[in-house]
Amino acid sequence: MRVIRYHDGAVRHGILEDDGTIQPVLGGLFDGLKPYGQATHLDRVQLLSPLDPRSIYGVGLNYVKHAREVNKPLPTVPMLFMKPVGTVVGPQAPIVLPKEGGIVHFEAEVAVVIGRVARRVDERTAGECIFGYTCGNDVSERVIQGKEMDQGTLLVGKAFDTFNPLGPAIATGLDPENIDIIGRVNGEVRQSSNTSDLVYSIRKLVSYLSQAITLYPGDVIMSGTPEGVGPIAPGDVVEIEIPEAGVLRNPVVAEET
Template identity: 50%
Template sequence: MGHAAHAWLPTCGLLAEVSLRIIRYAVGGTRHYGELESGGARITRFEGDPFTGLTPTGQVDEIGDVAVLPPLERPRVFGFAYNYASHVDETDREVPEVPVCFMKPSTSVIGPDDAIVYPAGGELIHFEGELVVVIGKEARHVKPSDAHEYILGYTCGNDVSDRIVQRRESAFGTLLIGKGQDTFAPLGPVVETELDPSDLSLTTRLNGAVVQSASTADLLLTVPDLVSYLSRYLTLLPGDAIMTGTPAGVGPIRPGDVVEVEIEGIGVLRNPVVAECP
């Protein structure tokens, strides 16, 4: 099925091929990358970034003293629809003959505890908990067996979707606004660099109640398949994010709700829902 990802951290061997829980955060308005230590209370600060090189600074920050940011800065976000049979069934569709892809703008990305903005005039906005692949280096024409060499790691994602707009667009063969509105791509809380994505538990909670519970073993197209497919047609870049699809259980959110996406080995991505200011 899958391969454990290896951290691609070009730091003259200092941090290569090690397991990291990479967190992106700000202190006093200055942005940093760091490693979230076990227990989640302290962050070891780095200089640089995971794509061009990370070097330890010796500085340690307390999680309570920082602002946690999206783990990626303005990424390209690729999505795959109908990639769990359970979700195909609940939408009363057939398994697609070819992968169904879409993109979300970088402006749709938010981080842990950032608010999902329920759009003014919105009628039916859904959550979709997903495993997200983070690309570590440029990739083109990648074989599935080699895909792990191009993956930095994994994070949690929520493919927030405006179903009314999505259906209207899809009827004419397009899909952008239904998936790509501001705040519609929560990511986080960390990028875990050493993880086998082939059989991870995925749980989504709405206001504390479990609404999605599945395993990534149920993906129709595996992580290596998805990386290989995209790279067959376009060049993947460092920092790209690939949303791998959502299982059954998607449903509506409203202002005042709190959505949590938890994936084994990564952590919990939590986001409140607020109404758009008029």
């Protein structure tokens, strides 16, 4: 099942069919997805990010080949950081390169949407707390990020407005150990991998975080990016794809001065 959030005069959630038909559902994302009312179509609505996250947890160096690519050792515990909710934008919304942006990279990621309260869950049952998966782009300003990481911190380099596109749909029922993730810039494939290459599996990340932090419905875990990240510039179009969730497409623009 693919679940979207859209605007057609009001903000709604709906179930997206393969032919573009949208069946509206009652209430919010975690209210049972009960169909109601007349169906509509993608052509008649504006797609939004599939949710407004409550909290966003990022994970660094979590693909084996990416760690090798940047010549870093595999982390001995998950390398975690947080992104402000103001970074989130939806499909087709621009990624705004800030005036401070020296080198800005795209990062294709599988974004994990928590669907029920998780506190001290074990890895075997962690999947029961996951609602579904969507495409994410952990946009990163590398100059600031490098200076922060030299001091043992990480925030602003990941935190500019528009630096976390999500969408277009949340796909449910996927095997977290076998999700394809693809990143393209201007139609050229730059990243192509699978969650089987994760250092810490999605279930492990949920379990690990839940030992310290109660996870709630609407929390998002950006599970890390594979090898192939690279710079983006004004005029580029970035696409992140999870086949079951669709293609998240965002143009890149410069901040207006």
